[in-house]
Every structure is written in structure tokens, then in C-alpha cells.
Amino acid sequence: xxxxxxxxxxxxxxxxxxxxxxxxxxxxxxxxxxxxxxxxxxxxxxxxxxxxxxxxxxxxxxxxxxxxxxxxxxxxxxxxxxxxxxxxxxxxxxxxxxxxxxxxxxxxxxxxxxxxxxxxxxxxxxxxxxxxxxxxxxxxxxxxxxxxxxxxxxxxxxxxxxxxxxxxxxxxxxxxxxxxxxxxxxxxxxxxxxxxxxxxxxxxxxxxxxxxxxxxxxxxxxxxxxxxxxxxxxxxxxxxxxxxxxxxxxxxxxxxxxxxxxxxxxxxxxxxxxxxxxxxxxxxxxxxxxxxxxxxxxxxxxxxxxxxxxxxxxxxxxxxxxxxxxxxxxxxxxxx
Amino acid sequence: xxxxxxxxxxxxxxxxxxxxxxxxxxxxxxxxxxxxxxxxxxxxxxxxxxxxxxxxxxxxxxxxxxxxxxxxxxxxxxxxxxxxxxxxxxxxxxxxxxxxxxxxxxxxxxxxxxxxxxxxxxxxxxxxxxxxxxxxxxxxxxxxxxxxxxxxxxxxxxxxxxxxxxxxxxxxxxxxxxxxxxxxxxxxxxxxxxxxxxxxxxxxxxxxxxxxxxxxxxxxxxxxxxxxxxxxxxxxxxxxxxxxxxxxxxxxxxxxxxxxxxxxxxxxxxxxxxxxxxxxxxxxxxxxxxxxxxxxxxxxxxxxxxxxxxxxxxxxxxxxxxxxxxxxxxxxxxxxxx
Numbered sequence: 001x002x003x004x005x006x007x008x009x010x011x012x013x014x015x016x017x018x019x020x021x022x023x024x025x026x027x028x029x030x031x032x033x034x035x036x037x038x039x040x041x042x043x044x045x046x047x048x049x050x051x052x053x054x055x056x057x058x059x060x061x062x063x064x065x066x067x068x069x070x071x072x073x074x075x076x077x078x079x080x081x082x083x084x085x086x087x088x089x090x091x092x093x094x095x096x097x098x099x100x101x102x103x104x105x106x107x108x109x110x111x112x113x114x115x116x117x118x119x120x121x122x123x124x125x126x127x128x129x130x131x132x133x134x135x136x137x138x139x140x141x142x143x144x145x146x147x148x149x150x151x152x153x154x155x156x157x158x159x160x161x162x163x164x165x166x167x168x169x170x171x172x173x174x175x176x177x178x179x180x181x182x183x184x185x186x187x188x189x190x191x192x193x194x195x196x197x198x199x200x201x202x203x204x205x206x207x208x209x210x211x212x213x214x215x216x217x218x219x220x221x222x223x224x225x226x227x228x229x230x231x232x233x234x235x236x237x238x239x240x241x242x243x244x245x246x247x248x249x250x251x252x253x254x255x256x257x258x259x260x261x262x263x264x265x266x267x268x269x270x271x272x273x274x275x276x277x278x279x280x281x282x283x284x285x286x287x288x289x290x291x292x293x294x295x296x297x298x299x300x301x302x303x304x305x306x307x308x309x310x311x312x313x314x315x316x317x318x319x320x321x322x323x324x325x326x327x328x329x330x331x332x333x334x335x336x
Numbered sequence: 337x338x339x340x341x342x343x344x345x346x347x348x349x350x351x352x353x354x355x356x357x358x359x360x361x362x363x364x365x366x367x368x369x370x371x372x373x374x375x376x377x378x379x380x381x382x383x384x385x386x387x388x389x390x391x392x393x394x395x396x397x398x399x400x401x402x403x404x405x406x407x408x409x410x411x412x413x414x415x416x417x418x419x420x421x422x423x424x425x426x427x428x429x430x431x432x433x434x435x436x437x438x439x440x441x442x443x444x445x446x447x448x449x450x451x452x453x454x455x456x457x458x459x460x461x462x463x464x465x466x467x468x469x470x471x472x473x474x475x476x477x478x479x480x481x482x483x484x485x486x487x488x489x490x491x492x493x494x495x496x497x498x499x500x501x502x503x504x505x506x507x508x509x510x511x512x513x514x515x516x517x518x519x520x521x522x523x524x525x526x527x528x529x530x531x532x533x534x535x536x537x538x539x540x541x542x543x544x545x546x547x548x549x550x551x552x553x554x555x556x557x558x559x560x561x562x563x564x565x566x567x568x569x570x571x572x573x574x575x576x577x578x579x580x581x582x583x584x585x586x587x588x589x590x591x592x593x594x595x596x597x598x599x600x601x602x603x604x605x606x607x608x609x610x611x612x613x614x615x616x617x618x619x620x621x622x623x624x625x626x627x628x629x630x631x632x633x634x635x636x637x638x639x640x641x642x643x644x645x646x647x648x649x650x651x652x653x654x655x656x657x658x659x660x661x662x663x664x665x666x667x668x669x670x671x672x673x674x
Contacts, residue, residue, distance in 0.1 A: 033482065059482065065512065070471045070505025077475020080460060081410065082483055085475075104465050112451040112621065113461060114444035115666030149667045173669040180607070 010193065015048045015185040015308035016127045017159035018124070021166040022049070022086060023136065024195050026056050029084065035075055036088030036124075037068075045090045046126055046185050052326050069230040072123070076106045079121040084170060091137045092125035092179060095145075105201045106175045107150030118173040122166065128181040128219060128269055129318055135306035138314075140270035142179045142217075146279075152176045152200055153247040157221040159189040161244060162312070164198025171197060181219040181269075203250035210237035212263040212332055215254055215280050217243045220267040220319060227324035236332045246276050254280060255289040262294035272301025295334065298327050347622060348565035353403065355628045359637065360622060361403065361560065365395040365616050366641035368419040371428065372591075374645045375418070375435060375449075379595065383653065384435055388449045389416040393558075393590040394522055396615035398423040400563030401490055401520045401585070404571045410458045410476045410489040412469030415450050416522075416589070417462030420492050424459040426452070428644055432652035440655040446666065458487070466527075467493065467500030470519070474506045477515035477580075488574045489517045490567070492583045496527025507548040507580070516574035518567060521584040522557060528593045529601040545582040557585025558615040562621065587615075 012020065025032045034056075039049040040063040046212040053061040064071040068089065075085040089095050097101065106119050114325065129138040147155045152174060156162035169176035207228050221242040228238035239257050243249065254264060258264050264284060266277030277299035284290060284297060303317035329335075337429055344351075349358065372390040379388060392396065398419030402411065405424070413420040421431055426442070432465045434441025435450050453461030460476060463469040473491030480487040497503050498521060510517050521541045525532055536545060544554025551570070555562040570581035588610035592599050599607070623629040627639070 031483075065505070065508060067505035067509060070474070071503055072467075073471020073502060073506070074475040074478055074509060077412075077460075077472035077477075078479045078482075079475070080472065081476040081479035081486075083475075083479045100465060100468065101471060105463075105468055109461070110669070111666050112443060112447040113453045113455075114442065114446050116443075116453065117455055117460075118669050146493055149664075152668075 001112070010191060011188045012159050012191040013185065014159045014162055014180070014187050014189070015046060017163040017191045018048050018166060018180065019050050019052065020191065021163040022052060023055070025167065025170050026052065026060060029170075030193070031059070031082060031084045032086065033078070033083055034086050035064055035071060037066055037090045038066055039063060039088055041053070044088060046182060048185070049088070067104070068094050068097035069101060072103065073101040075121055075123070076101050076109075076119060079119045079175075080117055081111070084120050084122070086122045086124065086170070088124045089126070092127040092141055093136050093139050095125060095141065102145065103148050105308065107148045110174070111150060119175045120173050121175040122169045123175070123177050125179045126182050127176065127179045128183060129307045129314055130183045132309065132311060132314065134309040138307035140268070140302065142246055143270050143275045146176050146276065150175070151247060152245070153179070154200055154245045155176065155179045155218040156198070156244060157184065157218050157242050159187065159191045161198050161204075163191055164196050165200060165244070167195060168172040168197035168200050172200060176200065179218065183219050201245045201250060203244050204242045205239065205253065206242050207238065207240040209237040209261065211237040211261055212265065212328055213241060213257040213261045213303060214265045214324070214328070215241045215243055216265055216267040217246065217276055218269065220269055222282045222325055223319065223321050224267055226321050230325060231328055234329070236328055238328060242261045243280075249279065249283065253285055254283065256289050257287040258284050259292045262292050264293070265298045265300060265324070265327050265331065267300045267319050267324060270302055271304060272299055275301050277301050295331050297332055300324060300327055346626070348471070349561035349562035350622070350626050350628070352564070352568070356380065357403070358623055358628055361399050362616070362619050362634070363641060364399045364422055366638045367428065367644060368395045368398060368422045368442070369616060370641045370645040371418055371422060371431065372671070374432070374649055376591070377437070377454050378649065385437070386448055387594045387596070389594050390591040391419040391589060393610060393615065394524060394587045395419055396560040396619060397520070397522050397557040397577070397585040397587050400560045401567045401583075403489060403564045404568045405458070407457050408485060408487045408538070410460055410473070410487060412460050412476070412489065412491050413462040414469065414471040414492055414494055414497070415462060415464055415466070416494065416506065417452065417492070418449070421452050421454065421462070424454065425457050426454050426459065427451045428648035429651040432648040433655045434672055436652040436655070437657065438652055438655035440651070445658040446665075457591060466648050467497040467502035469493065470497065470502045470506035473508045473517055474515060477510065477517035478513065480516055481513075485641040487516070488571050490571070491517055491519050493519065493521055495521060495523040495525065495532050495536070495541060498544060507544070507582070509549040510580040511550050514579040517575070517580045517599055518570040518574055519580060519582045520567060521582065522587055523584050524587050524589045526601065531601070540584060542582055542584040550580050550582060552582040552584070554586060557587035558613050558618060559579070560615065560619045561575055
């Protein structure tokens with residue numbers, strides 16, 4: 001087995017891939033610092049920073065007080081004045097405490113100041129349900145931030161992408177918000193060694209197909225792929241697009257797929273109404289791809305309620321593989 | 337006669353700064369006053385839309401707090417920030433152009449009164465959110481410490497901000513990390529209409545410093561020398577690596593909170609009483625008493641400031657508006673993935 005093959009075979013978990021990206025960034029650029037709650041000796045609530053503090057010290061892997069607003073604002077100020085902070089929210093839900101600094105300051109300061117400054121800030125948000133942590137530790141709030149000009153919002157779904165997108169975010173002069181689904185942290189996958197970037201704003205076609213397009217985000221990409229495997233033998237050939245970035249959205253990849261298949265299902269975990277799927281649907285409806293649609297667009301999103309605690313309820317309120325199967329079969333058979 | 341440089345009966349500013357620096361300081365105070373009056377006049381004549389927050393009466397706090405800062409040192413400012421910009425050597429023409437919404441303004445007409453900034457002078461900007469600049473100032477101080485620049489950040493905020501969570505989180509982090517930042521509270525007694533007596537559990541905001549284990553002092557914010565003495569000491573402490581301080585400048589805004597203010601929460605007598613304590617009159621007297629300027633020279637400085645402001649207004653009025661088709665420029669950095 002040659003070295004190249006060994007590299008290709010290498011697998012890391014999603015959490016390990018993030019840590020490797022941060023390790024590369026800390027080693028190569030003195031301006032990079034990590035900030036967050038319990039990211040030092042504790043290693044982060046999800047063990048993403050792990051033992052980086054041992055390698056880089058507490059000046060560069062900084063435990064903040066439990067002060068989300070202040071901490072986020074310090075990261076904004078540091079980014080404005082020469083540092084490149086990577087700020088970890090312990091749970092994405094806690095970003096609600098810091099919305100002032102994210103939305104009114106980080107996102108807007110470049111525009112408000114006529115382009116004379118930039119905010120090279122990366123924020124990481126452990127997101128999503130499925131951990132039994134209930135309503136204040138399980139939300140999918142990416143659409144909130146996706147609504148804010150000035151921010152870039154990404155949802156990597158694989159270990160390879162999360163490493164590449166984090167490194168791309170660090171090279172980006174503008175604030176990049178990275179939503180990491182907590183269920184993905186332990187997922188293993190191929191991760192290239194060393195430094196590479198995965199472009200922000202480009203979707204990935206995870207499975208080519210001709211009958212139906214599923215545009216999915218984050219964990220839902222994997223559910224869509226599982227559904228597609230079941231649907232293939234039934235004669236429904238599904239194309240699965242991993243959106244990867246919700247702002248700016250990759251319009252061309254989505255429209256090209258819809259022109260080809262004529263059927264579209266959007267699958268996302270955030271609350272269905274006014275969510276990512278609404279934007280994808282509108283994007284198609286407003287374009288020439290609309291003329292290629294053979295059936296109405298279907299959105300599968302989160303239910304209109306907070307995430308419940310009971311495990312069966314928790315599963316029921318976000319799209320699952322059987323929901324995708326039902327929607328795809330109905331759509332393919334002209335029942336919608 | 338005792339040597340002014342060593343006689344402790346001589347006010348700090350006179351002992352510390354050269355006659356030229358003191359003349360420049362008074363000139364800046366006149367510039368602020370004339371800027372605000374020019375803004376008010378332009379608004380009345382329909383040349384400015386939107387709102388504005390004037391700092392007439394607070395000039396000693398703005399100028400005095402920046403005396404020991406260089407262009408490398410940073411400030412963060414507030415919605416009442418015109419004076420801080422002038423104190424940090426902003427170009428008056430670009431300030432007025434921004435006020436007029438022109439392409440030649442500091443923010444190319446995108447920011448207006450509440451977002452004027454000049455990063456080249458270390459001015460990280462005014463802020464439309466009460467308390468918004470506090471954590472940003474701490475971040476700037478973190479950069480200075482990490483990058484070893486030796487720079488200090490002066491964080492201006494009003495009495496209203498002291499009840500925001502951002503204030504408490506920021507002071508705590510600055511103290512925990514021993515950062516080179518000076519929190520300068522401009523206590524003008526009212527957060528919009530609500531007095532500090534009705535909004536704030538402590539009598540003086542400087543008392544809050546004790547909760548964050550940092551020095552806190554209250555000074556007469558209309559006394560240039562007192563402001564300078566307190567802030568200079570805090571800046572020096574920060575530069576020595578000894579951490580943050582809180583200085584509370586007691587002052588008063590002569591005008592209302594903004595254009596919508598009907599002054600129903602304070603009396604004419606109170607306003608008149610504070611107008612008697614005009615910081616510019618006091619500074620002029622200080623410099624005349626110490627034979628740094630004659631009355632005539634004070635008058636000449638005021639006239640020169642008025643001329644600068646007239647020219648700034650003319651520049652702004654003659655400047656082009658931004659192009660409509662460029663309304664979405666500078667949301668993102670050009671050339672980056674977007």
C-alpha cells in the first residue's frame with residue numbers, strides 16, 4: 001500500500017476533523033485563537049477542542065466566563081483589530097444570548113463603516129436534536145442567521161467538509177457561522193491530511209439521480225441518502241444535493257438538478273415555516289426551473305413546536321427516513 | 337512664583353501638557369461645539385435626515401479622555417459620539433459628509449451619525465446599540481495584549497449602558513484577563529428620559545468597579561484637567577499591564593436625547609444650572625488664568641473652529657450622493673467567496 005492510498009483511507013470522526021482543522025490553523029497562524037466556554041482543560045462540551053489547550057496554552061485556547069454576549073463581542077473586537085478568533089458556542093441555542101453582537105455588530109460593521117474594516121471571525125455552533133437535551137439545547141437556528149446580510153452560514157455534513165470549510169472560513173475576511181450537528185460529531189469518514197479548503201457557497205451532489213431531487217442540509221443529507229438507497233430498487237432514482245452553505249446559497253447546482261429531475265423535496269431540521277426549505281422553494285419558483293417541475297415542491301422540516309424531551313416525540317418532530325420515503329414515493333407516483 | 341510644572345496647586349493638565357497641546361485641546365472642544373451646532377442648524381434647514389444625538393456640554397470629557405492616546409490606541413464610542421471622533425482627530429469634512437449621507441463621508445453615506453469611525457486613527461466607531469461597544473473594546477484590548485502592540489483601548493459609554501448585561505460581562509472579562517482597557521462612563525444623568533437615580537442601584541457608576549476588582553473614580557466631567565488626570569492615570573496603568581479601570585465623568589447634555597425629546601423629564605432650571613458650568617468656558621478660563629492664552633486668542637480659536645466647520649459643511653453639501661446601484665456594496669469583502 002503506498003502513501004497516497006493510506007492517506008485516502010484515513011478516517012476521522014467529524015469532531016476530530018474539526019479539531020485537526022483548528023490544530024492546523026493554530027500551528028500556522030499566530031493570530032488564530034480559540035474562545036469558548038470550557039474549551040480548555042475540559043476539552044469542550046462535545047470534546048471538539050479536546051487537548052488543544054495542552055499544545056497551545058490558555059492564552060490561545062481561552063476559556064471564557066459564561067458570558068455569551070460579552071464573549072462573542074470580545075471575539076468581534078479582536079477580529080476587528082488583528083486576531084482571527086474561532087468562537088465556540090457550547091450549544092447553538094446559547095447564541096440567542098449573543099444575537100446583539102452577531103447580528104448588530106459582526107454582520108453589519110463592515111457595511112456600516114463603508115467597507116473600511118472587515119471581521120474575520122469564525123463562530124461554531126453545536127446544533128440540532130437527537131440527544132435528549134430538550135427545547136433549549138436542541139434547536140436548529142441556522143435560518144435565523146441565514147437571514148442576516150453580512151454573515152456566511154454553513155452546515156457541513158461530513159468530516160471532510162467540516163475540516164475544509166473551517167479552514168476556508170479562516171481564510172475568509174468576513175464572519176462565517178458554522179453549524180455542526182451534534183449527532184454528526186461521532187460520525188467517521190475520510191478526511192485528507194494537511195491543509196485544504198472546501199469552498200463556501202458551493203453545494204455538493206452526493207448522489208446523482210434522474211427522477212427526483214432532494215436538497216438536504218446537515219444531518220438530513222445522511223437521512224436523504226439512506227432513503228435514496230431504499231428508493232433505487234423501487235425504480236425511483238434520487239439525486240441528493242448537500243446544500244452545505246445556506247448563505248450564500250448555491251443557486252446553480254439546485255436549479256440544474258431540478259431542471260433535470262422535475263421533482264423537488266427539501267429536507268431540513270429547522271422549523272419548516274420560514275425556514276431553509278422556503279428559500280430553496282422560492283428560488284426554484286422564481287426561476288426558469290419552475291417550468292421543468294412536474295409536481296409541487298415538498299418541504300420536510302421541523303414541526304411547529306420546541307424540541308420535546310420524550311425520545312419518541314423528539315424523533316417525531318423532525319424529518320426521519322420514513323418521512324422522506326413517503327414523500328418521495330408520493331411525489332414520484334404523481335400522488336402529490 | 338512657583339514652577340507650574342512641579343507645583344501641585346497647579347492643575348494637572350497645566351503641569352502635564354505643553355501650551356500647544358492645551359491650545360489644541362481647547363480648539364478641539366470648540367470644534368465639537370461648532371460641529372454639534374452646525375449639525376443642529378443643518379437639520380433645521382433640512383440638509384440632514386434621520387436623527388442625531390448631540391453632545392453639547394460634554395466636550396471636556398471627550399477631549400480630556402483622549403489626551404494621552406496615540407493613533408495606535410483605540411477608542412470605541414457611543415450613539416452620542418461626534419465629540420469622540422473629533423477628539424481622536426477625525427476629519428471634519430468627512431464627518432459632515434457622512435452626516436449628509438454622502439459618498440465622501442467616513443462610511444460612504446451608509447452609516448450616518450451613529451456609525452462614524454476612523455480606523456486609521458484608532459477610532460473603532462460609534463455604535464447605535466447601547467452597550468454595543470463595550471465587549472468590542474475588550475476584544476481590541478485582547479488583540480493589543482496578544483499581539484504585544486502596547487496599545488490601550490478607551491471605551492466610552494453612557495450611564496444608560498451601565499445597566500446592560502454587556503457592561504457587566506465586559507468589565508468582568510477585562511479584569512479576569514487583565515486587559516489594557518479604560519472604561520470611560522460619560523454620566524450625563526439620563527438614559528434618554530430615565531435618570532440614574534431611577535435606573536441604577538448604586539449612587540455612582542464608578543462604584544460598580546469594585547465588583548470587578550478594578551479601580552473606579554468619579555470626576556467632574558466638565559473639568560478638563562480633572563478628566564485628563566483620571567483617564568491618564570488609568571491609561572498609564574493599562575499600559576503598564578496592570579489591567580482595566582473605570583472612570584466616571586459627571587457631565588450633562590444641554591440638548592435633548594435626540595430630535596424627538598421634549599425635555600419633559602428635567603427642569604429648565606436644571607438645564608440652566610448646568611449651562612453655567614460650561615466646560616469650554618471653564619477650559620478657556622484655565623488657559624487664560626495660567627497665561628497660556630489671552631482672551632483674544634481664545635476668541636481666535638473659536639473663530640477658527642467656526643471656519644473649519646463652515647468649510648466642512650460646504651464640502652459635505654457639495655459632495656456627491658452614493659449611487660443607488662451600489663446600495664449593497666461592502667456587505668461582504670469583494671473577491672471573497674460570496
